[in-house]
Amino acid sequence: PHVAKALSTAVSVYVHWPYCAALCSYCDFNKYLATEMPQERLLAAYQRELTHFLSRSPRRSVLSLYFGGGTPSLAHPSTIEQIVAAVRSHKELSPHAEVTLEANPSSTSRQRMRDYKNAGITRLSLGVQSFDDAQLQRLGRQHTAAMAESCLRDVADVFPNAFTFDLMYGLPGQSPADWARSLARVRATDTPHLSVYELTYKRGTPLFKAWKAGVIQRVDDEALADMEEITEDVLAQGGLRRYETSNYARPGHEAVHNTVYWLAGDYIGVGPGSHGRFADHTGVRRQTIITREPKAWMAAVARSNHGTAVDSAVPLEEHLRETLASGLRLAAGVPAELWRTRAGMSFEAYFEDNAGFCECLAAGLLELDSAGLRATGRGPAVLDGVLARILGSGVKGRQQS
Numbered sequence: 001p002h003v004a005k006a007l008s009t010a011v012s013v014y015v016h017w018p019y020c021a022a023l024c025s026y027c028d029f030n031k032y033l034a035t036e037m038p039q040e041r042l043l044a045a046y047q048r049e050l051t052h053f054l055s056r057s058p059r060r061s062v063l064s065l066y067f068g069g070g071t072p073s074l075a076h077p078s079t080i081e082q083i084v085a086a087v088r089s090h091k092e093l094s095p096h097a098e099v100t101l102e103a104n105p106s107s108t109s110r111q112r113m114r115d116y117k118n119a120g121i122t123r124l125s126l127g128v129q130s131f132d133d134a135q136l137q138r139l140g141r142q143h144t145a146a147m148a149e150s151c152l153r154d155v156a157d158v159f160p161n162a163f164t165f166d167l168m169y170g171l172p173g174q175s176p177a178d179w180a181r182s183l184a185r186v187r188a189t190d191t192p193h194l195s196v197y198e199l200t201y202k203r204g205t206p207l208f209k210a211w212k213a214g215v216i217q218r219v220d221d222e223a224l225a226d227m228e229e230i231t232e233d234v235l236a237q238g239g240l241r242r243y244e245t246s247n248y249a250r251p252g253h254e255a256v257h258n259t260v261y262w263l264a265g266d267y268i269g270v271g272p273g274s275h276g277r278f279a280d281h282t283g284v285r286r287q288t289i290i291t292r293e294p295k296a297w298m299a300a301v302a303r304s305n306h307g308t309a310v311d312s313a314v315p316l317e318e319h320l321r322e323t324l325a326s327g328l329r330l331a332a333g334v335p336a337e338l339w340r341t342r343a344g345m346s347f348e349a350y351f352e353d354n355a356g357f358c359e360c361l362a363a364g365l366l367e368l369d370s371a372g373l374r375a376t377g378r379g380p381a382v383l384d385g386v387l388a389r390i391l392g393s394g395v396k397g398r399q400q401s
Helices: 002-006 037-058 076-090 110-119 134-137 143-158 174-190 207-213 221-237 256-262 294-304 316-327 336-343 357-364 378-391
Strands: 010-018 061-069 093-105 121-129 161-170 195-196 241-244 247-249 267-270 275-279 284-292 308-313 366-368 372-375
Touching: 002 093, 002 256, 002 284, 010 256, 010 275, 037 076, 037 267, 037 275, 037 294, 061 076, 076 093, 076 110, 093 110, 110 143, 110 174, 121 134, 121 143, 143 161, 143 174, 143 241, 161 174, 161 221, 161 284, 174 221, 256 267, 256 294, 256 316, 267 284, 316 336, 316 378, 336 372, 357 366, 357 378, 372 378
Parallel strands: 010 061, 010 267, 061 093, 093 121, 121 161, 161 195
Antiparallel strands: 195 247, 241 247, 267 275, 275 284, 284 308, 366 372
């Protein structure tokens, strides 16, 4: 709830670090081998682009700052420190702001974690992905299960109650029993937060090509459904509540930055290939996409103070659809007051003539009360079906001025 209330006065910032020590077989993110990382040039470009975009936002404070990638733990701690300082020089950054850095077990250490903490990082996100050595090798990860568990012990010591990590299920050859054993190891980490994702085969990745060539087999739908059911049951026993389709946390440890995304709040993206969506000083919501290739991005920033490839207005109707499509992923759903502020009317008035919406309410797939609108179905497949029915039935709302 505090995130929803802060959206009218605060903006979030995403910083993309594009370099990786190795390229994982499943990943289609904007990433490049770290054959060279000109940290001074990169820092100068981040500082200039931050100045450009933060000056375009009327929000007076920064709610969260997120370093993603790529592998941001390849950045020198002093680089991270100066980027945090650049944000603070333009907007208020609360001492309690969430400042997250993604790290890999193979590219960090206890001392490096301390250095990042001293640089201003308040929360670490560790890319574990699996506790199975054979699967880690297939995924192209550079660490072992033992390295991951050692790293998790270190992060729990350096960032107590302020860390998270990722796990994937549906890995080739994985059974529900295998997955249950992985989840049992999660409980031993005492993590306050966990992100759990089904492995997806992205076109163009080595894993996708191996599947198409018949080298590996995808897990069948029945086994995937069993894994999803196991996940919620096992993690709930360990005190991790499912608060979003793919995320679990102890109460009070939900991810602030990602919640801004899910509630379609304002966020600025800087760095190669990053995306942003934020209201400018005229109140128009902008969509920005930054040049993807790092050298081209640095050259563009040197010329123009930013590397923007796309900068367009987002119509109100699109913003409302985003609010529903991502907000209904949250167990708490879309707050009624947030919706009324954006749509200029209540949920009831907005969906008055929407047959799909009425059908979903009657079927118990949606719940609507004074707090807001929530989806009751579990899993992305159910949610996708609900969204298709309510967004495909026609909508009613005021036009953006």
